[in-house]
Amino acid sequence: MTSHRTRLNRSDYERGDVPIRSVGWAPETLPPPMAPLTGDTEASVVIVGAGLAGSSTALHLAERGIDVAVVEAAQPGDGASGRNAGHVQPYLATLDPTEDWPDKGQRLLDTVIEGRGIVYELADKHGIACDAQATGMVEGAIRRYGELEEKARVWRGYGYDVDVVGKADLTRLLGTTEYSYGLHWGEGGSVNPYLFTRGLADAAVNAGARVYGDSPVISVEQENGRRRVRTLHGSVLADQVVLCTNGHAGNQFYPDLAKTQYPLVAYAMATTPLPDDVLAAVNPSRAAFTQFPAGLVPMVIDERNRLITASIPRPRGADKAETYFRHTLDFLHRTFPVTRDADIGLESYWTGMTASSSSVYHADYPQIFRVDDGVLALMNLGTWGVFLGPLLGRNLANALADDRMSDVVLPITEPETARYRNSFNFKIRYVLIPGARVVDRFNIL
Ligand SMILES: Cc1cc2nc3c(=O)[nH]c(=O)nc-3n(C[C@H](O)[C@H](O)[C@H](O)COP(=O)(O)OP(=O)(O)OC[C@H]3O[C@@H](n4cnc5c(N)ncnc54)[C@H](O)[C@@H]3O)c2cc1C
Known part of the structure; x- marks a missing residue:
């Protein structure tokens, strides 16, 4: 394993972008890389980003028989999901932000309560050795x-x-x-979050998903009522796009999304x-x-x-x-x-x-945005993504598979520029x- 003495620039650290081999959760021998996307292909749903949110969404869609492709800029788990502190916090920090929701957050709460064991259950069900x-x-x-x-x-x-x-x-x-x-x-x-994320991505592949690594998405275009997600060397044409790109600089194709968050x-x-x-x-x-x-x-x-x-x-x-x-x-x-x-x-x-x-701890909540026709984003999981990523990914996947978006337990909102981002x-x-x-x-x- 590369030690902390590896020579990296300060800016690599400031961007949270040091190579995954420097991350203590990564094993000495990294798992085989997922091959890049080359050429043009199609899917029902394409997911951008293979962190915990994207991998869980893909796994649960694939388990429902949906044709799903995941396009990841690096490799599964290379983002925050493989770099965090590994704490499993299976509850919500607060219910305050749900006060204005039509159901006052009751369905989110029910989902959290019912799914509180999701990390251990998924690890067990898919035989993911992730401590x-x-x-x-x-x-x-x-x-x-x-x-x-x-x-x-x-x-x-x-x-x-x-x-x-x-x-x-x-x-x-x-x-x-x-x-x-x-x-x-x-x-x-606790969990080894890198191995857990990679395990979820592997489970998604076993369930029929296609996961492409080293394939940064550079654009998403509308095309005859469908969406074409493009990388440098290929594209996926899909009915539905789900962006799970979190704070790892990846929203260039929807710049307004980056403004919704406090990285x-x-x-x-x-x-x-x-x-x-x-x-x-x-x-x-x-x-x-x-x-x-x-x-x-x-x-x-x-x-x-x-x-x-x-x-x-x-x-x-x-x-x-x-x-x-x-x-x-x-x-x-x-x-x-x-x-x-x-x-x-x-x-x-x-x-x-x-x-x-949110810049206010107690108002910090995960978000699902409707970014464009057929384009959703599940992101801003704060410091609760180890639990909420798999949980909300599963919820979104089931809603998409059932074609019943009213089952999504977070409000689906328009991207809104966050206030005081510069001073955060x-x-x-x-x-x-x-x-x-x-x-x-x-x-x-
Ligand atoms: C140091 C640290 C400690 C933390 N501790 C905890 C903790 O103990 N417990 C907890 O619950 N949470 C913790 N968190 C937060 C948790 O890690 C995140 O909430 C969670 O990992 C977010 O998951 P995600 O799938 O949304 O994002 P990510 O894991 O960041 O995944 C986003 C993925 O999108 C990819 N991507 C971005 N742009 C593109 C593009 N253009 N094309 C294709 N792919 C793209 C990225 O490469 C990345 O793999 C911590 C975070 C950090 C950084």
Whole structure:
């Protein structure tokens, strides 16, 4: 595997575009590449982008017997889906944005509740070896927060296995006495998101989909009531196009789509495998662990016993692997004293792009846009795509297969330019994250 010492430009990191072989989730030997699209072909549905959203949509369409082609600029999982922190968060951060929806979000909620096990179920059903661990998820806080209590009350009411936990439980679950209050989500967990995404794309192929790699789409044109999706060396003529291109610069053919989102670069890293004494003491429950109110050091321990974390880099500093590794070590030394004398190295460091639909955390929701006749876009999954990508992809696929778009659980809206896009990066990278680090470091809240 390429180490973090691979020579890359700062701009590669800032674009979230370092090669997938630098990403800690990618195996030493990458899976065989999907062949590019060459020549002209046809399909009922063509999907642009093979991340979790696109791969799941393709798989579930193919399973319904629909002739589907996927056209991916790089390879399945090369976008955010293969680069994230691997947390499976099988609920919604908030229901606030659904207040104005005709059904007040009831169908989305029902779909989330019913589909909360989708990541583990798909991995199991398709035999995807992706270290999917339903080991729970912990949000740890240093004091009591009414919001957490309310969240637990609401989701317990929906039948979720979620509990408010105190210091004794947190110490048992996490192996540290730092947190005195928090939530334990029994249905949360973690997954190797690269292997999961690639596995979904392979499953789509097994179900009859055609998946083309290394084929950036350069245009989508209307042609006699159908759509022609063009790459440099080929095209697919289809009745329906679904764009699942997220924030990885890919909406040049519909520039207005890029304006609907707040793209933000995020970094992630994997340590070297942790020594045995550290493994026994740090996060013994192996829950996906994050902190509240700011999840500055989300953490999973993977099947190779590496600690994997992610966060937002400082301005113009997406390439500063050693700096963020030092921050991570500082956090570990503070939180888990056993790590102070341990030999923990940085195995890999990478970046990726998140794409959100709002500059306000609680208004950030995935979107389905009607971009043009016969062209939909499912995107802006924020930091919830590991769960919402497969779930919403399946929902959209079933609605398309049944030719009943009223079954789509998100409102289908026109692309609308997001407000304050230019100040979003400034706000997050200059103000919110640095501020949250200070607050966290000195226990100010
Ligand atoms: C560092 C980091 C940590 C994160 N942590 C978590 C987490 O712990 N849990 C969680 O739920 N979410 C997390 N997320 C968010 C999650 O990764 C995303 O929400 C999710 O992967 C989005 O999936 P997607 O399919 O919409 O997009 P992507 O996976 O980005 O897929 C889009 C695909 O479209 C392709 N594409 C773009 N343009 C074109 C074109 N012109 N032609 C053809 N193909 C094109 C790209 O190559 C890419 O493969 C994190 C994200 C990052 C970056």
